Amino acid sequence: MLKKCAEIWDEVRREKPLIHCMTNYVTMNDVANIILASGASPAMVDYPDEAGGFACIAQAIYLNLGTLTGEKELAMLEAVKAAADKGIPIIVDPVACGVIPRKAGILKKLLNSGQITGIKGNNAEIKSLAGFDSNAKGVDSLDSGEGVEQACRIVAEKENAVAAATGEIDVVVYQNNVAKVKNGTSLFGSITGAGCMAGGVVAACMGAAPREPWLATITGLCAFNIAGERSIKVSGENPGTFRVLIFDNLFHLRGEDILREARVEISQL
Amino acid sequence: MLKKCAEIWDEVRREKPLIHCMTNYVTMNDVANIILASGASPAMVDYPDEAGGFACIAQAIYLNLGTLTGEKELAMLEAVKAAADKGIPIIVDPVACGVIPRKAGILKKLLNSGQITGIKGNNAEIKSLAGFDSNAKGVDSLDSGEGVEQACRIVAEKENAVAAATGEIDVVVYQNNVAKVKNGTSLFGSITGAGCMAGGVVAACMGAAPREPWLATITGLCAFNIAGERSIKVSGENPGTFRVLIFDNLFHLRGEDILREARVEISQL
Amino acid sequence: MLKKCAEIWDEVRREKPLIHCMTNYVTMNDVANIILASGASPAMVDYPDEAGGFACIAQAIYLNLGTLTGEKELAMLEAVKAAADKGIPIIVDPVACGVIPRKAGILKKLLNSGQITGIKGNNAEIKSLAGFDSNAKGVDSLDSGEGVEQACRIVAEKENAVAAATGEIDVVVYQNNVAKVKNGTSLFGSITGAGCMAGGVVAACMGAAPREPWLATITGLCAFNIAGERSIKVSGENPGTFRVLIFDNLFHLRGEDILREARVEISQL
Numbered sequence: 001m002l003k004k005c006a007e008i009w010d011e012v013r014r015e016k017p018l019i020h021c022m023t024n025y026v027t028m029n030d031v032a033n034i035i036l037a038s039g040a041s042p043a044m045v046d047y048p049d050e051a052g053g054f055a056c057i058a059q060a061i062y063l064n065l066g067t068l069t070g071e072k073e074l075a076m077l078e079a080v081k082a083a084a085d086k087g088i089p090i091i092v093d094p095v096a097c098g099v100i101p102r103k104a105g106i107l108k109k110l111l112n113s114g115q116i117t118g119i120k121g122n123n124a125e126i127k128s129l130a131g132f133d134s135n136a137k138g139v140d141s142l143d144s145g146e147g148v149e150q151a152c153r154i155v156a157e158k159e160n161a162v163a164a165a166t167g168e169i170d171v172v173v174y175q176n177n178v179a180k181v182k183n184g185t186s187l188f189g190s191i192t193g194a195g196c197m198a199g200g201v202v203a204a205c206m207g208a209a210p211r212e213p214w215l216a217t218i219t220g221l222c223a224f225n226i227a228g229e230r231s232i233k234v235s236g237e238n239p240g241t242f243r244v245l246i247f248d249n250l251f252h253l254r255g256e257d258i259l260r261e262a263r264v265e266i267s268q269l
Numbered sequence: 270m271l272k273k274c275a276e277i278w279d280e281v282r283r284e285k286p287l288i289h290c291m292t293n294y295v296t297m298n299d300v301a302n303i304i305l306a307s308g309a310s311p312a313m314v315d316y317p318d319e320a321g322g323f324a325c326i327a328q329a330i331y332l333n334l335g336t337l338t339g340e341k342e343l344a345m346l347e348a349v350k351a352a353a354d355k356g357i358p359i360i361v362d363p364v365a366c367g368v369i370p371r372k373a374g375i376l377k378k379l380l381n382s383g384q385i386t387g388i389k390g391n392n393a394e395i396k397s398l399a400g401f402d403s404n405a406k407g408v409d410s411l412d413s414g415e416g417v418e419q420a421c422r423i424v425a426e427k428e429n430a431v432a433a434a435t436g437e438i439d440v441v442v443y444q445n446n447v448a449k450v451k452n453g454t455s456l457f458g459s460i461t462g463a464g465c466m467a468g469g470v471v472a473a474c475m476g477a478a479p480r481e482p483w484l485a486t487i488t489g490l491c492a493f494n495i496a497g498e499r500s501i502k503v504s505g506e507n508p509g510t511f512r513v514l515i516f517d518n519l520f521h522l523r524g525e526d527i528l529r530e531a532r533v534e535i536s537q538l
Numbered sequence: 539m540l541k542k543c544a545e546i547w548d549e550v551r552r553e554k555p556l557i558h559c560m561t562n563y564v565t566m567n568d569v570a571n572i573i574l575a576s577g578a579s580p581a582m583v584d585y586p587d588e589a590g591g592f593a594c595i596a597q598a599i600y601l602n603l604g605t606l607t608g609e610k611e612l613a614m615l616e617a618v619k620a621a622a623d624k625g626i627p628i629i630v631d632p633v634a635c636g637v638i639p640r641k642a643g644i645l646k647k648l649l650n651s652g653q654i655t656g657i658k659g660n661n662a663e664i665k666s667l668a669g670f671d672s673n674a675k676g677v678d679s680l681d682s683g684e685g686v687e688q689a690c691r692i693v694a695e696k697e698n699a700v701a702a703a704t705g706e707i708d709v710v711v712y713q714n715n716v717a718k719v720k721n722g723t724s725l726f727g728s729i730t731g732a733g734c735m736a737g738g739v740v741a742a743c744m745g746a747a748p749r750e751p752w753l754a755t756i757t758g759l760c761a762f763n764i765a766g767e768r769s770i771k772v773s774g775e776n777p778g779t780f781r782v783l784i785f786d787n788l789f790h791l792r793g794e795d796i797l798r799e800a801r802v803e804i805s806q807l
Contacts, residue, residue: 018676026297026313028564028605032730037777042730043676044564044605049640057637058676067297067313069340071607096312099326100319138287138312138327190520192301192311239306240516247778251728295566295582336566336582338609365581368595369588407556407581407596459789461570461580508575509785 002262005219006255008209013039017059017207021200022046022076024066024095027193030243031062031200037250038223040204051075052082059207061088063110064196065103066095066139073106077113084114089206089213091118093199096139098128111159117206117213118162119155120199123148126165130154140189145169149178153269162213164202166195170221173269174214181218182263183225185232190239198224201250222262223253229261271531274488275524277478282308286328286476290469291315291345293335293364296462299512300331300469306519307492309473320344321351329476330357332379333465334372335364335408342375346382353383358475358482360387362468365408367397380428386475386482387431388424389468392417395434399423409458414438418447422538431482433471435464439490442538443483450487451532452494454501459508467493470519491531492522498530540800543757544793546747551577555597555745559738560584560614562604562633565731568781569600569738575788576761578742589613590620598745601648602631602734603641604677611644615651622652627744627751629656631737634677636666649697655744655751656700657693658737661686664703668692678727683707687716691807700751702740704733708759711807712752719756720801721763723770728777736762739788760800761791767799 018041023031028044035042045054048071055061061083063076080090092110097103107129110116119129124141127134130151135142148165152173156163162174170181188194202220209216224246230253231245287310292300297313304311314323317340324330330352332345349359361379366372376398379385388398393410396403399420404411417434421442424432431443439450457463471489478485493515499522500514556579561569566582573580583592586609593599599621601614618628630648635641645667648654657667662679665672668689673680686703690711693701700712708719726732740758747754762784768791769783 016675020676024313025294025563026301029298029567029730032564033777033781036728036730041675041678043634043678044562045634045638045676046605047607047640050638054638054676067315069316069338069607096314100314100323102316102318137285137310138289138314138323140310140312190305192298192305237520238517239302239520240513243302243516244513244778244782247781248776251775251777293582294563295570298567336584338585338607365583369583369592371585371587406554406579407558407583407592409579409581459574461567461574506789507786508571508789509782512571512785513782 001266002259002264004215005222006259008205008212008216008219009223009258010255011208012204015208016041017204018043018057019060019062019203019207020045020055020058021062022072023062023064023196026067027196030193031196033247034197034250035200035204037247038201038204040207046072046075048074048078052078055079055083055088056086058088060203061090062200062203063090064093064095064199065106076110080110080113087210089117089210091120091199091203091206092116093196094119094121094125094129097125098134099136099138116159116161118164118217119159120164120202122195123165123167126155126163127151141167162217164217166198172214172217176269177214178267178269179218180265181221181225183222183229185228187232187237187239187242188228191243218264222258222264223250226257226261227253270535271528271533273484274491275528277474277481277485277488278492278527279524280477281473284477285310286473287312287326288329288331288472288476289314289324289327290331291341292331292333292465295336296465299462300465302516303466303519304469304473306516307470307473309476315341315344317343317347321347324348324352324357325355327357329472330359331469331472332359333362333364333468334375345379349379349382356479358386358479360389360468360472360475361385362465363388363390363394363398366394367403368405368407385428385430387433387486388428389433389471391464392434392436395424395432396420410436431486433486435467441483441486445538446483447536447538448487449534450490450494452491452498454497456501456506456508456511457497460512487533491527491533492519495526495530496522539804540797540802542753543760544797546743546750546754546757547761547796548793549746550742553746554579555742556581556595557598557600557741557745558583558593558596558617559600560610561600561602561734564605565734568731569734571785572735572788573738573742575785576739576742578745584610584613586612586616590616593617593621593626594624596626598627598741600629600738600741602633602737603644604633614648618648618651625748627655627748629658629737629741629744630654631734632657632659632663632667635663636672637674637676654697654699656702656755657697658702658740660733661703661705664693664701665689679705700755702755704736710752710755714807715752716805716807717756718803719759719763721760721767723766725770725775725777725780726766729781756802760796760802761788764795764799765791
């Protein structure tokens with residue numbers, strides 16, 4: 001299984017898929033840079049009249065609900081309508097959906113506009129989508145991993161999508177497959193945008209392996225988490241320096257590194 | 270007095286207050302990262318339908334008038350209306366209010382919508398609010414510190430708020446108390462967003478010490494300025510490297526460091 | 539000729555021109571920081587009611603069509619209408635104009651609203667404006683330099699403006715003058731915003747030398763490219779570290795460095 005992930009990762013750099021992103025203004029620059037560091041090609045196109053047409057020339061679409069303007073909301077709906085039928089993978093990051101009612105409503109509209117391929121949130125967001133009690137502070141999860149696997153199962157089944165919940169351990173569920181990605185570092189919690197960047201890397205992998213959405217999601221999370229592990233070894237507990245090194249380390253990461261360093265536990269439902 | 274500031278600073282990391290930010294797009298990422306480095310939890314929520322409800326679960330609100338869209342203007346008004354009565358501290362950064370008439374008008378609306386806790390601008394902005402002649406180049410102050418203390422007094426009295434003017438020396442006035450924070454470095458002028466980041470750190474401190482707005486403002490400015498002093502010692506006159514190190518240094522700063530390194534002059538009106 | 543460029547570059551730091559920017563949200567922070575590193579003073583003012591008045595106090599205006607909201611589109615038109623008559627240089631970066639029809643339409647409106655001083659795009663964008671076939675992936679050019687000089691000539695003549703196309707070699711055409719800037723590094727393609735930052739530096743130079751738009755454009759591209767060359771010598775192929783060093787290196791670059799390190803080939807039409 002990790003061998004396939006390693007292949008997907010190298011495929012990103014070979015194919016340079018075009019990743020159409022509509023993401024929050026806070027970490028848009030980080031998302032663009034991390035997709036470039038993955039070897040893919042990001043484009044932030046988020047105006048209603050532009051999004052539908054552009055979505056059709058992309059290899060994957062990343063939708064992040066943070067700082068969502070009215071225009072961007074409309075643009076997202078256009079993109080989903082245009083792309084879902086064509087089999088272009090769409091990854092949604094339901095930022096703060098358990099805390100802000102508007103976000104939950106927009107997520108519902110997106111899910112009703114076409115088939116979403118993957119939903120990637122933090123523990124609190126995915127638990128909230130599954131109807132569980134969850135514990136969030138604003139856009140951040142305070143949730144332990146308890147119940148997260150079951151929450152992913154519920155969301156994955158309900159939406160017929162990959163459900164991924166990031167936390168100390170990242171859980172990725174699709175159909176009857178479960179993966180637990182154990183790489184990472186807690187320093188991700190001390191920078192903004194770690195979750196958004198992880199989503200961007202997942203989208204890059206989906207663009208290179210549209211028929212393997214579960215493996216592509218695992219690949220993206222492994223790659224980003226390993227880049228984080230390598231970065232903190234150099235930076236120590238220094239979030240500013242750590243952030244800079246993530247781009248360097250992801251840029252140099254190859255499939256063979258994933259094969260050697262990934263810690264993933266697989267099980268079946 | 271500095272002992273109290275040291276306690277407030279350590280309190281931020283202990284309590285991790287949720288800081289609701291509506292700030293300009295230029296430095297939003299920096300503001301989020303600096304609030305995280307302070308130990309608090311930032312959330313950028315700036316849509317009209319979201320802002321009022323979200324403001325009520327925050328421990329402090331930071332409003333920065335740079336790159337202000339129509340939606341964000343409405344969202345700010347909603348947040349002030351919702352939060353002011355509940356005693357949640359609100360800090361306003363009146364970017365370019367002396368140069369761009371719309372900013373001055375919006376500031377007036379915000380001040381009329383509820384009690385603002387603190388107004389923090391650069392010398393030119395605060396002098397302009399006090400009705401003095403001021404000298405700005407776009408969003409930057411060209412103003413010397415002359416008359417700034419009196420300008421702060423006028424603004425503080427008129428709005429019954431903390432008035433803070435940042436420059437070579439930062440002046441913080443509230444009721445009959447005046448503080449002059451002498452820490453800092455002129456290299457802050459060679460990066461964008463130093464003022465916005467200082468405002469975010471002040472908001473983090475207000476979130477941890479809502480009943481001590483004057484001390485919280487001094488604490489935030491001291492902490493940010495000391496982080497700058499420590500950074501330039503390592504970076505030298507290199508603005509790119511300097512910016513990265515500010516996050517590292519603020520992340521490691523503790524109350525005892527403020528006690529040792531802060532240079533604050535206190536007086537009474 | 540390079541001697542004049544060296545003088546223009548030093549003039550930027552001496553005069554600190556105010557550069558009014560309306561640019562995409564992805565790299566707005568980078569553009570502000572690179573203009574500061576050039577020695578000029580950036581201000582991001584992009585609301586319709588603010589843009590016309592602000593444009594009139596600026597020394598140059600930089601308009602970048604990425605992530606263009608409806609409000610920002612209107613603001614750009616206001617700025618051009620207000621500033622073009624006053625001889626304030628206006629530089630337009632026609633992001634993705636060959637790929638997204640709305641961008642091409644807005645560019646046309648801008649060109650019809652007043653005299654644009656310079657149009658700076660990547661190879662694919664400038665070729666598309668010249669009516670040539672071009673090869674773009676989203677916002678990135680996949681175009682070789684073939685035909686770019688002729689495309690610049692056509693655009694320059696049609697719009698009576700400086701036309702600059704960036705790629706492995708940057709081509710700058712105005713009236714009967716052609717320059718080829720051979721400095722740079724391919725690592726610019728591994729970070730987002732290299733083109734936007736180059737545009738910001740060009741605008742800073744235009745602000746210092748409004749009557750020499752061709753030389754100012756060459757100066758800006760040389761300075762930014764040399765900063766890139768100096769950065770990669772230290773960073774190696776590490777895009778995160780490379781990005782940080784660009785600001786440091788541009789900040790220290792002086793006219794004499796341009797004189798020594800610029801590789802520019804001049805010819806006449």
